[in-house]
Amino acid sequence: MKSKGFTSRLVHADRLLNTPESGAVHQATNNSVLFEYKDAQELVDVFQGKKAGHVYSRSSSGSNVALQNILTHLEGGLGAITFASGMAAITATMFSLFKAGDHLIVSHFLFGNTRSFTETMQSLGIELSFVDVTDVQNVKAAFKTNTKAVYLETIANPVTQVADLRAIGQLCESKKTLFLIDNTMTPANIFDANSVLASLTISSLTKYIAGHGNVLGGAVVDTGLFDWSSFENILPMYRGPDKAQWGLTQIRKRGLRDMGGTLSADSAHAISIGLETLVLRTDKVCENALRLASYLHSHNKVSAVYYPGLAGHPQHYLAREHFNGYGGILSLDLADDIDPIQFLNALNLVICATHLGDTRTLALPVASTIYFECSAQQRQDMGVSDNMIRMSIGIEDIDDIVADFEQAFAQF
Numbered sequence: 001m002k003s004k005g006f007t008s009r010l011v012h013a014d015r016l017l018n019t020p021e022s023g024a025v026h027q028a029t030n031n032s033v034l035f036e037y038k039d040a041q042e043l044v045d046v047f048q049g050k051k052a053g054h055v056y057s058r059s060s061s062g063s064n065v066a067l068q069n070i071l072t073h074l075e076g077g078l079g080a081i082t083f084a085s086g087m088a089a090i091t092a093t094m095f096s097l098f099k100a101g102d103h104l105i106v107s108h109f110l111f112g113n114t115r116s117f118t119e120t121m122q123s124l125g126i127e128l129s130f131v132d133v134t135d136v137q138n139v140k141a142a143f144k145t146n147t148k149a150v151y152l153e154t155i156a157n158p159v160t161q162v163a164d165l166r167a168i169g170q171l172c173e174s175k176k177t178l179f180l181i182d183n184t185m186t187p188a189n190i191f192d193a194n195s196v197l198a199s200l201t202i203s204s205l206t207k208y209i210a211g212h213g214n215v216l217g218g219a220v221v222d223t224g225l226f227d228w229s230s231f232e233n234i235l236p237m238y239r240g241p242d243k244a245q246w247g248l249t250q251i252r253k254r255g256l257r258d259m260g261g262t263l264s265a266d267s268a269h270a271i272s273i274g275l276e277t278l279v280l281r282t283d284k285v286c287e288n289a290l291r292l293a294s295y296l297h298s299h300n301k302v303s304a305v306y307y308p309g310l311a312g313h314p315q316h317y318l319a320r321e322h323f324n325g326y327g328g329i330l331s332l333d334l335a336d337d338i339d340p341i342q343f344l345n346a347l348n349l350v351i352c353a354t355h356l357g358d359t360r361t362l363a364l365p366v367a368s369t370i371y372f373e374c375s376a377q378q379r380q381d382m383g384v385s386d387n388m389i390r391m392s393i394g395i396e397d398i399d400d401i402v403a404d405f406e407q408a409f410a411q412f
């Protein structure tokens with residue numbers, strides 16, 4: 001099965017990686033919270049990790065394991081843990097691996113809610129340095145003796161900065177430091193996290209993986225490339241005989257079991273259905289986004305377009321090297337005399353909504369929504385202008401999206 005293509009493996013994964021009953025091609029969705037053991041010793045053994053099984057669905061269940069197996073398989077990783085949302089995956093990972101006194105190097109260009117969460121981390125004594133991750137030199141300069149990890153996003157939202165992924169991965173490897181990548185914008189068919197030596201990928205399944213704006217989820221995948229025996233924060237009780245499992249074990253116990261951001265069985269199933277068409281959707285999204293970016297780039301009512309697929313994008317060379325497609329996020333600065341609110345109201349097909357990675361094309365004014373809690377200076381530091389519009393490109397027929405822009409521009 002390994003030799004087959006991405007989508008062939010994907011649509012057959014449930015049936016082959018799991019053991020669905022009686023010829024069912026999907027793992028059955030099971031909402032039971034509890035699991036009965038006829039022999040009490042067996043319950044004890046499962047509790048103590050000596051035997052595989054489920055004891056309580058906050059920690060594990062068949063529907064979650066089925067999705068975890070597929071994600072592990074597609075990312076070529078060691079194992080995965082699923083969560084109720086992308087933010088649940090991020091917060092659980094951070095809180096289970098780091099403690100007061102640790103230092104982390106974090107991208108300057110972060111998803112808004114992750115950015116907000118970093119303030120909570122700092123309030124609890126975790127020290128952070130925010131750096132421009134488009135150049136490895138900035139990361140190198142920020143290293144300290146207590147640096148425990150580097151955390152970044154592949155393609156940042158909304159300005160689409162691309163991280164210097166391979167160079168940062170090599171730096172982390174030489175420093176024996178965890179390299180955590182938020183891979184939401186570039187799922188496994190677009191980006192191979194192993195190729196840049198990621199330790200863990202963290203992603204929102206809500207976006208491209210599930211794909212239809214109808215379910216929340218998040219995941220952490222361990223690539224197997226990090227040597228956990230060099231990570232001093234692993235608690236003694238999670239240092240089992242298989243060192244490769246130390247990180248996932250601690251995240252599963254501390255981050256999922258104790259913090260409780262569990263993905264429901266129904267959501268796990270909905271995500272796995274959305275996932276089947278990942279390649280069909282993202283291929284179309286990337287193609288549409290490049291077409292729209294080229295159109296907007298040459299339009300006189302647009303002062304800037306941010307899309308890694310454009311030759312003039314500052315990290316176009318990095319995007320070309322690392323990604324199989326340039327993603328579905330595209331931002332634009334309207335000409336100064338066009339009000340973003342009025343412009344969005346003039347669009348008909350494009351939906352004015354937050355969210356991204358949907359089948360539908362979405363747009364929103366950036367400064368006054370996702371960054372309204374930030375100061376003007378913070379927005380400027382992140383490259384967010386006042387008349388910026390963020391688009392998440394969908395799978396519609398591209399001529400219809402372009403026509404919608406044409407008629408909207410004609411009104412200004």
Ligand SMILES: *Cc1c(COP(=O)(O)O)cnc(C)c1O
Pocket residue numbers: 085086087088111114153157182184185203204205206207216217218356
């Ligand atoms: C949406 C998003 C998240 C958070 O995911 P949710 O599923 O909405 O909680 C994290 N990181 C990035 C890059 C995102 O786009």
